[in-house]
Amino acid sequence: MAPPDRSDTPRDTGILEEAGIQSDSNMRHNAERLASWLEFLLHPEEHEYDRTVIYGTEFGGEGHKKEEPGPVAPSSSDQPGTVPSDAQLPFESVLEGYQISQFIHGMSAVASPVVESADNALAPGAAALSNIWWMGDKRVPSLVDQFQQLGWEGDASTVTFDFLLRLQTVTGQVHKLAEQLHDVIPKYAVVIKGVRHNLDEAAAGCVRAFEKKFAEKPATELSVDWGAVILAGIAAAAVTYMTAGTALILEAAITSAWSTAFTDAAGDLLKPSGGAVSGYWWRDLAHSYLRKQADILEDGKNEIDQLNRKVDGLIKYFNNDQDIQKFLADYGPRP
Template sequence: MAPPDRKPDLDAPEKYNLDLDFHHSPEISVWADWLLHPEQHDYWRIYVYPSGDKEEFPRRSKQWEQENPVTTESVIQGLYVEQFFDPAQGLSGQKLGDATIMHLTGQGLINASWRVEDWSDRLAGGFEDVRKYWDNSTACTNAGDFLGAINTYAKKHAEITAQMAVVLLRYASTIKASRQRLDEAMKQLVDAFHTKHYASDTPTGKILAAAISVIAATALTAVTAGGSSVVAPAVAAGMATLVDKVAGAALEEDVKQEITEIKGQSWRSIVDSYFFAQAEILKRAGDEVGALKSEITKLKAELARLAPIPELKVGPC
């Protein structure tokens, strides 16, 4: 949907450095430009009277302008097209799909955690199988201590690696869910613009923000199946699939997370409600990313503090 005699600006994503997930940027770009330049058409404008009072008019009247000492300005005077895309730019550029660094790293963390814990269990089981053939010599005690230390290290390493995978999954899912919500806000703005101009009605559209708590809980469940160990189904699913799953769960939960409505009597009030909705969505995403930075710093420190595996002292059994 576009204003009269205009078409969506298909170059908008490239022009404003936007991710392709923002499908409604071509429409917003042309609407904003149209509203900012009333001198290019005979539709919506604000007439400013000598007293300083302002009034919004749906059409230009050249005769009325000649008979009254007024000046003309845009119905969204003082804004600029790029301003409509500021939050979207902040959520653009992060590569989340298959074969990206984020995908490969996340999948590697999940695989590493699952395999380390799997082999740790096999090692412990194998040790118990042969233990009955050993006597109580010092060498056997040393071997037992060594294998016990390996098992402890592996278990903790697997746990930290899984938590790192959860952090990465939460990050990617937050970006994806927030993009979808911003794109929904863009759609609601386009609908409001269309309604305002073509229907002369009061437009309204509810905008929701991704539920961060749901992202956190679903990410943990997706990687750990709700427990302390990574399971094969998570490995088989693939990181990109898990991102879609977690982001989708957050968006479904959004029915309980109403933020604001894009509505207003004037063009400027419609735009202001859109800016407010975007700011709320971006703030939630920023809060989550900030928390994840702290979490990964803590996990890196835990990994560095892991006790080294003791030297194996061999001797006759």
């Protein structure tokens, strides 16, 4: 249900574009519905429905405020039915002081990154790490085995074989790092997806709460549940995807690899949960929603921090591994 005399689309969609919530975003529908209700609630001067009436100012006092379902006439007025504007007590929005941008702040924070399709910044890295894993697990050990069957003897053969043995040791260590890093990469994308889904569900829950509050005007606090997902145990979750690749990372391989990695990670990391937008006054409902928005963003940040710590640990392991660093010193690029 849209606000009276309005649609599910706000009159001004520019604020959504400015927030990066474009027309093709999965969050756009609920962002529009929420923004339309907020436009309505923030501008009671455009209608004769819910507003906060300021009582007592007609007698020179500072007045007190109370939510009302429509205009209120001064006590000295005897206007039946709809109160003319010149006979209304002063009023303001039931959400006075709030701005629409506060309610779509969370959506804006995660609206831009491309994560589900293969044309994102993480996908080539996942495919490259898959190739590194494959080289360390299959190709270099196979090369060492085949070299021993060549029957090549002499000093050059000895030097070459020593090099291959060192290479096998180093690629084995790098293989372990690549395997763990490969597990981490799609999890960044899944965190973004999960946060988006949660924020979208929370916005839908807020809209349902607004609709119920307006239509039913309940005498007690109302609560509207919304289904969502939680981001649970990302650092420990198992991503089983590993694939044999080729030395060349082709676009088709990246697409296939990312689709599998993302799907596997999402299956392990996104688990059903739920939440509620609750309260009695309009401001209660707004505060409840904004609290949920902040909690969702905080949960997402904590999950990203876990991943960052894991990556930082793997980088330190690489930098401190004596075999790897000695090999790079002996055979790496010269300045």
